[in-house]
Amino acid sequence: MPRVENEIGIVNSTVENYLFSLVTKRDKVLFDLEEDARKNSVPIIGPLVGTVISQIVRASGAKRALEIGAATGYSGIWIARSLSGKQKKLTTIEYDEKRVELATLSFKRAGILNFVEMLQGDAREIVPELARRHKESYDIVFLDVGDKTLYTDLFKPCVSALREGGFLIADNTLWGGQVAVPSDNGPETTTIRKFNSMVFSDKRLEASIIPLRDGFTVAYKKPAS
Numbered sequence: 001m002p003r004v005e006n007e008i009g010i011v012n013s014t015v016e017n018y019l020f021s022l023v024t025k026r027d028k029v030l031f032d033l034e035e036d037a038r039k040n041s042v043p044i045i046g047p048l049v050g051t052v053i054s055q056i057v058r059a060s061g062a063k064r065a066l067e068i069g070a071a072t073g074y075s076g077i078w079i080a081r082s083l084s085g086k087q088k089k090l091t092t093i094e095y096d097e098k099r100v101e102l103a104t105l106s107f108k109r110a111g112i113l114n115f116v117e118m119l120q121g122d123a124r125e126i127v128p129e130l131a132r133r134h135k136e137s138y139d140i141v142f143l144d145v146g147d148k149t150l151y152t153d154l155f156k157p158c159v160s161a162l163r164e165g166g167f168l169i170a171d172n173t174l175w176g177g178q179v180a181v182p183s184d185n186g187p188e189t190t191t192i193r194k195f196n197s198m199v200f201s202d203k204r205l206e207a208s209i210i211p212l213r214d215g216f217t218v219a220y221k222k223p224a225s
């Protein structure tokens, strides 16, 4: 199986290639989506991050997950396959109609369409609405919306949709390492820096950023008492 090499560049490329030489084997559905992502520049999480997220979902016994930014369905498959129980369900949001079709096809190929709810539309409208209707009911919220300047706006509804004891996971939170460069004041860098401060200063959350690929945040929502 060919490797995905030097995806973003935070991790030293020799080390990253070594990690890819060890990475969990994927089935044809995931592999085809990785190939497609390379050819068509779809920014998927890739197998290294996919494996860690899958482990978090499994270890926490998550039944219900909310994903923001489905793209072609790659990360959704990693998450959905790791959910447990008869009531398991992944709700995933995607703005782009073509990608909604592609993701639906991927979920069908992966044999998980029966417990995936695919919502087409703008996360700015859908996430606050879901947070109101299903307050504190998701075990996992995975934030990976393509427009990173929305991260700060989506922080509050994401945390409110998450149950106590659940995990908020957010991708790209080191933004190619640029968040650590004070002179970078671009809109994405500034928003992600602010998002990171919001996550780390929120007393309900216990957070870490894992410096793999583009960096991703894992934040545990602590029980109130």
Ligand SMILES: C[S@@+](CC[C@H](N)C(=O)[O-])C[C@H]1O[C@@H](n2cnc3c(N)ncnc32)[C@H](O)[C@@H]1O
Binding pocket: 043, 044, 045, 046, 068, 069, 070, 071, 072, 073, 074, 075, 076, 093, 094, 095, 096, 099, 121, 122, 123, 124, 144, 145, 146, 147, 150
């Ligand atoms: C980084 S990609 C998601 C990758 C996917 N999570 C994976 O790893 O396989 C981000 C996606 O968010 C979508 N997107 C961008 N702005 C959006 C919005 N306002 N609402 C919903 N989806 C949006 C893009 O069309 C894109 O497909």
